[in-house]
Amino acid sequence: MRKNDLVTVTVTDMTFDGAGIGHVETGERRFPIFIRAAAVGDRVECRIIKVLKNYAVGIISEILTPSPHRISPACPVSAKCGGCAFCHVSYEGELGYKTQLVRQAYKLNYPAPITVADCVPSPATEGYRNKLQLPLSDDGTFGFYSLHSHRVVSAQGCNVGHPAFLPVIAAVEAWIGANGVSPYDETTGKGLVRHLFLRRGHHSGQIMVCLTVNAAAKNALPAEADLLSRLSKIDGMTSVWLNFNTKKTNVILGDCFSLLWGEERIEDTMNGVRFRISPRSFYQINTAQAEAIYAHAASYLSAEDILLDLYCGIGTIGLTCANKVKELIGIEVVDAAIEDAKKNAALNGIENARFFAADAAKTLEILAELPHKPTAVIVDPPRKGLSADAVAALKEIAPEKIIYISCNPATQARDLALLKDLYVPGEVTPYDMFPRTGHVESVVCLSREKADDYIRISVHTKDLQTKAN
Numbered sequence: 001m002r003k004n005d006l007v008t009v010t011v012t013d014m015t016f017d018g019a020g021i022g023h024v025e026t027g028e029r030r031f032p033i034f035i036r037a038a039a040v041g042d043r044v045e046c047r048i049i050k051v052l053k054n055y056a057v058g059i060i061s062e063i064l065t066p067s068p069h070r071i072s073p074a075c076p077v078s079a080k081c082g083g084c085a086f087c088h089v090s091y092e093g094e095l096g097y098k099t100q101l102v103r104q105a106y107k108l109n110y111p112a113p114i115t116v117a118d119c120v121p122s123p124a125t126e127g128y129r130n131k132l133q134l135p136l137s138d139d140g141t142f143g144f145y146s147l148h149s150h151r152v153v154s155a156q157g158c159n160v161g162h163p164a165f166l167p168v169i170a171a172v173e174a175w176i177g178a179n180g181v182s183p184y185d186e187t188t189g190k191g192l193v194r195h196l197f198l199r200r201g202h203h204s205g206q207i208m209v210c211l212t213v214n215a216a217a218k219n220a221l222p223a224e225a226d227l228l229s230r231l232s233k234i235d236g237m238t239s240v241w242l243n244f245n246t247k248k249t250n251v252i253l254g255d256c257f258s259l260l261w262g263e264e265r266i267e268d269t270m271n272g273v274r275f276r277i278s279p280r281s282f283y284q285i286n287t288a289q290a291e292a293i294y295a296h297a298a299s300y301l302s303a304e305d306i307l308l309d310l311y312c313g314i315g316t317i318g319l320t321c322a323n324k325v326k327e328l329i330g331i332e333v334v335d336a337a338i339e340d341a342k343k344n345a346a347l348n349g350i351e352n353a354r355f356f357a358a359d360a361a362k363t364l365e366i367l368a369e370l371p372h373k374p375t376a377v378i379v380d381p382p383r384k385g386l387s388a389d390a391v392a393a394l395k396e397i398a399p400e401k402i403i404y405i406s407c408n409p410a411t412q413a414r415d416l417a418l419l420k421d422l423y424v425p426g427e428v429t430p431y432d433m434f435p436r437t438g439h440v441e442s443v444v445c446l447s448r449e450k451a452d453d454y455i456r457i458s459v460h461t462k463d464l465q466t467k468a469n
Contacts, residue, residue: 001026001051006061009033011042014097016438017147018085020044033058036147037079039089040097041067069093074126075159082147084160084436095119095432098440102409102430109413111420116428116442123288125160125435130268131285132161133252134169134196136183140176142169142196150186150250160436164236165198168209171230172196179223184214186248192220194245195252199277201268202287206238208266210257210279212245218258228261238266241279253279271295271320275344280336282313289433293443294320296429297403300445301325301376308374308399310363310390311381312355315341317405318378319350327372328353331363360390367397378403385411391418398422402446407433409442416446423448 001007001024009022020038023030032055035046043065046058063070073079073087086094099119106114122128134142137152146153157166175181176193184191197210209231213221221227221242231237240261245254257279265276268283271291277283284290298321301307305325309318312330314337322328322345330353332338338357345353356366367373377399379386385408386394394402402423406412409430416425423446433441 001031001048001056003048003051005048006045007033007048007058008043008045008064009035009058011035011038011040011044011067014038014040014089016085016101018088018438031056035060037088039067039070039093041069067093069096077143077153077155080146080153081144081155082149083144083158085438086436087159091121091125091435094435095121098430098432101440102428102442105409106413106428109410110417114425114428116430119430119432119440120289120292122286122432122435123292124286127160127162128286128288128435129158129161130200130202130283130287132158132165132196132198134198136176136193136195138183138185140181140183141173161198162200164200164205164207167234168198168207168231168237169196171234172209172211172227175223175227175230179226181222189214189248192222197243197252197279199266199279199283200236201266201277203269204267205236206266206268207234207236208239208241208277208279209237210241210243210253212243212252212254214246216244216246216256218242218260224260232261237262239263243279270316271298273316273320273322273344273350274347275314275316275319276340276347277314278336278340281340282337283316284433286433286435289431289441290316291320293405293431293433293441296431296443297321297378297405298324300401300403305376306372306374308363308367308377308397310360310377310379310393312341313337315344315353315355317380319344319348319353321378322350322353325376326352329367329370329374330355331358331360331366333357333359360387360393363390363393364396373397373399375400376403377401378405380405381411383408383411386415386418391415394419395422398448400448402448403443404446405441405443407439407441409440412442412444416444419446 011020011022013021020035035058045062047061050057069090078087103116141154143152143154182191184194195212199208242258244256301324306327307325309330312332318330335357341355426445428444431441
C-alpha cells in the first residue's frame with residue numbers, strides 16, 4: 001500500500017476522535033486504516049494519505065454504502081473543527097460506541113468479567129456546554145482549533161455551546177474590529193488578544209467573560225471602556241475579567257487576573273446546592289448530566305457514612321452529598337479550591353463538612369488527626385487516574401465502599417485492578433457528559449464488604465481442597 005492509493009474499505013469500529021477503522025488484506029495480514037469522519041457500517045472508497053509500519057490513514061473519496069447511523073452534520077465547520085468527533089453519527093450510534101468504548105477498556109485493563117451498563121444519554125445534545133474557550137484567529141474572529149493543529153477555524157457559533165454566548169462573542173469581535181486590536185501570533189509571540197474564556201451558570205444564567213491577553217498590565221488593553229460598554233448591556237452579564245499570559249505556551253490562562261467589571265464570581269446551583277465560581281474553578285461543563293452523575297453517586301451513601309471526597313475541588317460532589325451523610329471530609333491539592341469549598345459550604349449553611357489542602361500522600365496524616373475514620377470515599381481524579389499514593393492511601397483507609405467517577409475508563413479499569421485484592425466492583429455505568437465528542441464518564445461503586453466475603457469464601461475453598469488432597 002502506498003500514499004495516494006484508492007482502496008475500498010468497510011468500517012467496523014471507531015476511535016475516540018471520530019475516525020472510522022477498517023482493514024484491507026495485504027498478503028497474510030489485515031492492515032488497519034483510520035478514516036476521518038467515517039462511521040461504523042460505512043463502505044467507502046478512501047484515498048491513503050499516510051502509510052506507517054502498522055497502520056495507514058485515509059480520507060473519504062466516496063461513500064459507496066452509508067452506515068445506518070450516518071447523518072448530515074448540523075455544524076457547517078465540522079469537517080475542519082477539531083471539537084466534535086461525532087457530528088456525522090446519529091446520537092443512538094454515538095451512545096452505542098461509547099458503551100463499547102467503556103466495555104473494551106475494562107476488557108483490556110481489568111482481569112475479570114465486569115458488567116458495564118448502556119451509556120446514559122445526556123439530557124441535551126446541543127447547547128449544553130456552560131464553558132467555552134475560544135482562540136482568536138488572525139482575521140479577528142473567534143473559533144476553535146482545527147484537528148491536530150493550532151490553526152483557528154472561525155465559527156460564528158457552536159452547536160454544543162450555550163446560545164447565550166453568541167452575543168458575547170459578537171460584542172468582543174466588534175470591539176476588536178472597531179479599535180484595531182491585534183490577535184496573538186503563536187509564531188512571533190506578538191499581538192494582544194489570545195483567548196476568550198466564557199462561563200455561564202446553567203440555572204442562574206449568570207455569565208462570566210475572561211479575556212486572555214499577551215500583556216503584563218491592565219493598561220495594555222485599548223478602549224477598555226468601549227469593551228465594557230458593549231458587554232455590560234448583554235443579558236446575564238455578571239463578571240468581566242482580564243487574564244495576563246505572556247508565555248509562549250499552549251496553556252490558555254496565565255497566573256494573574258484583574259477584575260474589570262462586575263462581581264468576582266458567578267453563582268450557580270447543582271442538585272440544589274449553591275456554588276460560587278471563579279475563573280479558576282473547576283466546574284462540570286454539562287451541569288444537567290453532572291447532576292445526574294452526582295445523584296447516582298449519592299445513592300450509594302447512608303446517613304451514618306463518614307464521607308471522604310478525595311479530589312474535592314471547590315466541593316461540588318461532596319457538598320451535594322453532604323445532606324446524605326453524617327460527616328464530609330474534603331481533600332484537594334489546590335489551596336484556592338479549598339478556600340472556595342469552605343466558602344461554598346458556608347454559603348449553603350452546611351456544617352458537617354471540613355476541607356483540607358493537601359495531596360494524596362498527606363491524606364493519611366490528615367485522617368489520623370480526625371476523630372472518625374471514613375466509611376465511604378468518592379474519587380473523581382483527572383484523566384491519568386489515581387496516583388500510586390492515592391491507591392496506597394485507599395488501601396490503608398479501607399473504607400466500606402469507594403465510589404469512583406472517571407472521565408477515562410482505561411485508567412479507571414486499571415485502578416480497579418489495583419484495588420481488586422480488597423474490593424469488588426458493582427456495575428459500571430457510563431454517562432455521556434460530552435455529546436458529540438469522544439469523551440465519556442463512568443461511575444462504579446466498589447464494595448469492601450463483598451470483597452471480604454469473597455476472600456473468606458476463597459480461603460475456605462482452598463482449605464477444603466487441601467483437606468481433600
